[in-house]
Amino acid sequence: MSSAHTSEITTDAVASAPSLDTVSVLKQLHALIGSDLAETNRIIVEQLDAQVELIPTLGSHLINSGGKRLRPILTLLTAHMFGYQGSGHALLAAVVEFIHTATLLHDDVVDKSERRRGTLTANAIWGSKAPVLVGDFLFSRSFQMLVANGDLQVLRIMADACAVISEGEVMQLVVSNDLATTEAQYLEVVSRKTATLFAAAARLGAVVCGRSAEEERLLGNYGEYLGRAFQVIDDALDYASSNEKLGKSIGDDFLEGKITLPVIHAFMHATEEERQFWSRCLEQKEYDEDSLQRAIALIRERGSLDYTLAVARRLAEQAKEQLLHFPPSEAREALLLLADFSVSRSF
Structure with missing residues (x-):
């Protein structure tokens, strides 16, 4: 993507730009779909029930650990936008959250993550085997539930989504620790691994309401762009936020050798000495206690956070454009708010 937009963003924009307050945003959403979300949570608790006690214990640990429920909220909001009066959307929203939770359990094992949303991950508490099996x-x-x-x-939408998400996981593994990764490859991983479930969640609201294929397509596009923007900002926050806000250790992506957009941009504009530094740290995984701070400094010096934010903002605007085809409503305004929130949040 072109860097022409970076001049519009001030230095350290991700770290210093005003953010929409997460609690305030979620309160607005809950005021609109609070009863639907409560029903979704009831179904989640009900469907977590299993004969093996570890399953509900471990599943509840992550589901109740402070997640924003953005993906199921998309299903509920899109259904609400069409005036849906049934209860089927709550079950589908619960399915979306289950699939998201399963991917997180697997991700934390693969990445050997110790913290998520400010709490210990399941694999940090129970080891790697139990989270993988509970994710399954x-x-x-x-x-x-879908059957x-x-x-x-x-069923077709969710089956296709799960297949694409799995491909994204493998693609991310392939490009890990590889500084030859291009921005296009990075965005393809983001699309498959993250945005696919956002898109599926948004499409479900149209399907459960029996809307047209075109309306379903537009909402799928909205979810796709929203998911991309959300993940791009997530990757920027790893080099810009604070531990308390982010809910994980700053620099986790750096220490794991993940090639994200801030790194791709910084490496592209690096001197030969800086390229050697990036290669040593991310490809050879040789770093010392000062390496992370130098990486953060280089990313800021090269304007890589500004560039990343510009990309995310453009994606959020593309998401909002999809909604212009629908008549104004409280639900549509809430979906527009989610797009703004995805790029202005601080965690």
């Missing part, structure tokens, strides 16, 4: 249970339970729902189109 959540995937399986999700498809039991019980009985809508073949819904």
Whole structure:
């Protein structure tokens, strides 16, 4: 993507720009779909029930650890935008959250992450085997719920999404620690690994309301762009936020050798000596206690946070453009708010 937009962003924009308060945003959303979200949470608790006690214990640990529920909120909001009066959307929102939770359990094991949302990860508490197996249970339970729902189109959307997400996980593994990774490759991983579930969640609201294929497509596009923007900002925050805000250790991506957009941009504009530094740290995984601070300094010096924010903002605007095809409503305004929130949040 072109760097022409970076001049519009001030230095250290990600770290210093005003952010939409997360609590305030979520309160607005809950005021609109609070009862639907409560029903979704009830279904989640009900469907977590299993004969093996570790399953609900471990599943609840992550589901109740402070997540924003953005993906299920998308399903509820898009259904609300069409005036849906049934209860099927709450079950589908619960499915979306289960699939998201399963991917997080697997991710934390693969990445050997110690913290998520400010609390210890499941694998930090129970080891790596239990989270993988409980993640498998959540995937399986999700498809039991979809079969019980009985809508073949819904089942197809979620089955396709899970396949694409899995491909994204493998793609991320392939490009890890590889500074030859291009921005296009990075965005493809983001699209598959993160944005695919956002898109599926948004499409479900149209499907459960029996809307047209074009409306479903537009909402899928909205979710895709929103998910990309959200993840791009997530990757910027790893070099810009604070531990308390982010809910994980700053520099986790750096220490794991993840090639994210701030790194890609900084490496592209680096001197030969700086390239050797990036290669030593991210490809050879040789770093000392000062390496992270130098990486943060280089990313800021090269304007890489500004560039990353510009990319995310453009994606958020593309998300909002998809909604202009729908008539004004409280739900549409809430979806527009989510797009703004995705790029202005501080955690």
